[in-house]
Amino acid sequence: MPNTLIFVDMPADDPAAAGRFYAEVFGWRDDHKPEGVYHRMVPGGMFPNPDGSDSAIGNLHLGIFDPANARPHPESDGVEPRAIATQGRKPRIWILIGDDDTPERILSAAEARGATVLWRDHFWGTFNGLNHAFRDPWGNEIVLWGKAGDPPKIPEGYTRE
Template sequence: MAYPNTLIFVDLASDDPKAAGEFYAAVFGWENDARPEGVFHRMVPGQNFRLSDGSQSEVGNLHMGIFDAANARPNPNPEGVEPRQLADTGRKARIWIMVSEDDSVERIIGEAEKRGATVLWRNHYWKEFNGFNHCFRDPWGNEILLWVKGGENPQIPDDYTRE
């Protein structure tokens, strides 16, 4: 079998990349790398993926981009192309974020709500992948799922929904 194609980046659409960059920096503690500011923002989580012993590997954590829906770059046409607005109906991409052991779902959701996010659900356990999850919609309509590993013999609180 040939080496698989590699996912290298995910971009979220925004009508205000500067504000979206500030949102994600505050909510997740990521570096907001404007390149250039207001046009494209690269969100840099920092550090590297952890090995099973807890030490960091040589593989850096994945980055995420935020682009301006009015003129998505790159594009061969410097003026951009249609559509130039955010999608407002139907499903969009869902972004899954593993919550660090150094952080908490409560802090993340609190920061997100304070900055205009809408909580879609909290306190759900998905047995198939053994994880606790919570979800919010950012002010630009993107769904962000927070994931916490269940571990061996997970203790599922009574107030959690299950599937």
């Protein structure tokens, strides 16, 4: 069995507020462990089988940690750096848009809660996806990925690469 990605963490200087943000924008369950220190965002559901039925593999979770004392760590007081990175490129988190949701609703909900829309309406042929992106109030970049279909159906006005 290969090494398996099971979790991705992102920083927020207010994990409780970030947990509420993602629960409200995406409808995920916010498990605080403990509240304000580390929040596990649980999207629910299972990865689909090729026939569309649920597989035995649960969707990946997203962790939100406080950079002032990133847990877990062997040092009880944590270590430097203790601030969110504000300059340059950072990891981006890709979210597959559910079949019963829209990028417009997600971007609107995120923006209403303090996010900044980075771009809308872009087709990336390499992965056959319709992409949109926002920066959350803590500086994390979220890229939305929608299925373009086979053959791809690219809406009018989309940029392409």
